[in-house]
Amino acid sequence: MVQQQSGAQTDVDGNPVPELPDLSWMDKTLGWGVKARIEPFGGGLTINALNVGVYAEVPEHIPYRNRLPRGAYPAPGAGTIGGYYLQDKYEQWSDHAGLLYEEAISRRWATATDIPWNTAHGLPDDVEVALCQVATELSQQGSVESEVVSGWLQNLSPGYHEVKLYLSTVVYEAARLFEGYRKRAMLNGGGMMLESPGLMNRAVLETYAGWSQTVLGLWAIRGALQHEILRYLAVYGPSEADRELALRLIPDRVRTSAYAVSHIKFAISKKPEISQAFHAWLSGVEVAQARDLRDPVLVEALAVIFGGGVKHMDQGMQIVQRMLHDFVETYLDRCKQAGLPRERMLTPPFQAILDGSAFQQPA
Amino acid sequence: MATETRPEQGQAPVFTSFKEMMEYGKQNGYKMDWLQPRETFGSRLDSDEAAGGLLLQDIDHGPFAQVPDWSDNMTGRPRGALTRPNAPRVGNYSVRTKGDIWLKNAAQLYEEAVQRQWSSAVDVPWDEMEELPEDIERAECQLATFLTEVEFVAGDVPGKWISETTPDYYEPRMFLMSQIMDEARHMDVFRKRAFANGGGLMSQTTNVALSGGAIDSARDFTEMSARLHISGEGLVLSIFRMGERMSYNDAEKAIYRLAASDESRHVAFGVMHLQYLAQTDPERKEEIHSYLDEIEMGLVAGTGGQNPAARGTPSNAALAILLGGGSDAQSIHEGNQIALAVRQRQVKEYVQRVRVAGLGDRFENGRANAALAAYVSA
Incomplete structure (x- = not known):
């Protein structure tokens, strides 16, 4: 295929022949x-x-730290860029990443035009303020998630491009979670309320142990809670806009769970001994999440929304307790699917959420 | 999983104020301190679908619209949220000065990105591709390999800066998140092009400087943005806009058209950021000019980061083959003539971007690289 460099300077007619590159x-x-x-x-x-x-x-190890596309002909002098230090497949891979990427791309929607915002005016004042409080929490969670995942991209090897592609959609969807709930909070002037307690934010930001640990904190634990909050808002949301927003965001969250489960399962299949480290990590993050939930702001705001107002908060709190029970069950289910059965290892704060003793109804 | 139903509700009191509601809650054992309306409570935003719906650029008012010149937000709270004194300081943000990252229309660019999402799987008419002469197919695949490689730069580097930027400047962060999505799609679509028509991946770029090392290395956001958005993506945009000239089927035309629409937003981000900085922090203009000096050295030398038309590279030879219509000497010669026009266009568009950014004085006062003028007039 290679054409040889022409030695002749002119063609048969004496015209100069340009040199080939x-x-x-x-x-x-x-x-x-x-x-x-x-x-x-x-x-x-x-x-x-x-x-x-x-x-x-798809090799088990990527031996270079530059942007060689997997399968391209490597240039011997390409050198190293820096970053991209997660070079092993078990550190990031999921067999479903490519599918999840295409699925995410195919589900295009916009908070600007796909939510019937005008249905969310005129709610009772207490319900509106409670919604703004929950929106502030979810918005901050979206913001933190985007920081966490986008910060890791520079460390994940381009050799596993399916994972990087999928995580790019996660960053975009975290942006949508952030702006969807910021818009909701601003809709009737309620605005951003009290910031998150922050212990769970710290847990997912300070995960230098590795990407897999980040995945567990972000999507096995926090993701399970987000999923349940959104699922209950999709039912008890006080307006069509609130229910639609939650409903639209659920598939985004479900995909993160699918990635998390399949990635952790893959990692354990390659390095069974790593499951001990994962369990230890999860115990610490469970405590952080439980401490965040012990703060009354989010659960009380949810109780106002689910009950339909302060006057029915007790009934709302019953629903919150059910939601939190479902959260721990969802979390346990994700762990089990990932090959990390936690039923017998659950930390006391999480066990208390599961059995309902963590949030006793006020007398 | 249980079906969600609301419990029976009995007779309820009637409240006339937040104070009454809070008191009622407290009497029933709840803390309720959070149940206090903010100063903007009761104002109303109407969503007009004909005007684009509820847009990010229209929602903030009152304290939520106040973008601080310097951010002390170390807990990652959303802008305008009330603070908790006991929240951990997890922020560690290096970008906490507004001028370092701000631009006037980031929210608009983000919303436009959301509206213009596309799918490389179904929005490119792959099934309309027909077999191409082998030299043309190899050139297509070499260019696609180059582009899939450099698109990683434009996704991973902004990612690093998102996590470095305070959420008080959430609008530019949001735009950069949409850019990560766009770049993933570009990386994906050019990889798909390499496999769509009986070819395969070709050769990697020969050194990391050519694949964007300088962009990775920048330790200041504006420096990075000048290298990535003004130079790298600007050069690629000029190539994409010439897509009609080097496409051999409707699938390739669609790829370049769709990718150009994304790239033009990324370039606009860089131009508008430089413009904001030039207007609000003129003391930094000299520093920005020094970045532009470096960029222009690369431009006139025909080297530099993401430029597929950089001389002496496989991607440049591939461009010449595609533009000239073959790999014989005469075709490549013709292709090189067109490639020269491409490089001229790149320079002209670069000059225009720098002028719009408010740094065009360099083209009048002799600061700009002298060879640029020769390029433009060649």
């Missing part, structure tokens, strides 16, 4: 003649469909 790159490929198959039934050309022939191999 170096075309040696034309032969530099690890696999030629590959054609990815377009998915039938309208799925288009997906990222997983590219994993064919020599390009289907």
Whole structure:
């Protein structure tokens, strides 16, 4: 394929022949003649469909720390950029990452136009303020999540591009969680209320132990709580806009859970001994989450919303207790699916949430 | 999982003030301190779908719209939220001065990004591709390999800066998050192009400086933005805008058109940030000019970060083949002539961006690289 550099300076008619540039790159490929198959039934050309022939191999270790696309012909002098220090597959991989990426891309929606905001005016004042408090908490959680995940991107090897692609959608969706609830809080002038207690924020930001630990804190524990808050808001939200916003955000949260479960499962399948470290980590994060929940602000605000006002807070608190019970069950379920059964290892604060003794109804 | 139903509700009292509600709650054993309306409570935003719906740039008012010149927010609270004295200081944000990252229209650019999301899987007519001559296909695949490699730069580097920026400046952070999404799609679409028509991936860029090392290394946001948004993405945008000239089918035309629409937002971010900084912090203008000096050295030397048209590189040779229509000497010569026009266009568009940013004096006072003028007039 390579055309040789012409030695002649003129053609047969004596006209000067331009010199060819170096075309040696034309032969530099690890696999030629590959054609990815377009998915039938309208799925288009997906990222997983590219994993064919020599390009289907996803190595256990990426030996370089630059941006070589997986399967490209490596340049010997490419050197190192820095960052990208997570070079092992078990540290980040999920078999579902490519699918989750395409799924996220296919579910396009905008808080600006897809939420019937005008249905959320004229609510009782106490319910409105309570909603603004919950919106502040969820908005801050979205903001923290975007900081955490975007900060890790520079450390995750480009060799596992499916993971980086999926996490890019997570950053975008965390932005949507942030702005969706900021918009909701501003809608009737309530605005941002009291900031988060912050212990769980600290737990997910200060995870130098590794990306997998971050995943556990962010999406096995906090993600399970977010999922339940949104699920209950989708039912008890006081307006169509509140229910629709929660409902729209749930699939985003579910995808993070799917990534978390499949990644942790994969990591344990490769390094079974790592599960001990994961359990120890989870115990610490459970305590942080339980301490955040012991602060009354979020649970009381939820009780006002679920009960329909301060006057029905007791009934609302019963629903909150059910929601928190569901949260721990969802969390346990995620751990079990990931290969980290926690039923017998649950820390006392989480056990108390599960059995209902953590939030006794006021006398 | 239980089905959610609301418990029976009995006779309830009627409240006329927040104070009464709080007292009632406290009497029933709740803390209730949080139940206090903010100063803007009761104002109302109407969502007009014909005007684009409820947009980020329209929502903040009162204390929530006050963007501090210097942020002391170390707990990651949303701008305007009430503080807790016991919240841990987890922020560690290095970008806490407004001028370091601000621009006037970040929220608008974010909302536009949200509206213009697209899918490389279904919005590119992949099934319309037909077999191409092998040299053309190899050139397409080399260019696609280059672009998929450099698009990692434009996603990972902004990611680092999001986590470094206080949430008091959430609008530029939001825009950068949308950029990460866009760049993932670009990385993805060019990888797909390499495999869509019987080719494969080709050669990696030969050194990390060419794949964006300088962008990674910047320790100041504005320096990074000048390198990434003004230089790197600006150069790529000029190439994408020439997409019609180097496309061989509707799929490639769609790729360049869609990607150019994203890149133009990223470049606009960089231009508007520089403009804001030039207007509000003129003391930094000299420093910005020194970044532009470096960028121009790369431009006239035909080297530098993300430029597929950088001379002596496989991607430049690939461009020449695509623009000239073949890999024989005459075609490449013709392609190089067109590539020269591409580089001229890159320079012209760079000059225009710098002028819009309010730093155009360098083109009048002799500060700009002299070779730029030769490029423009060649």
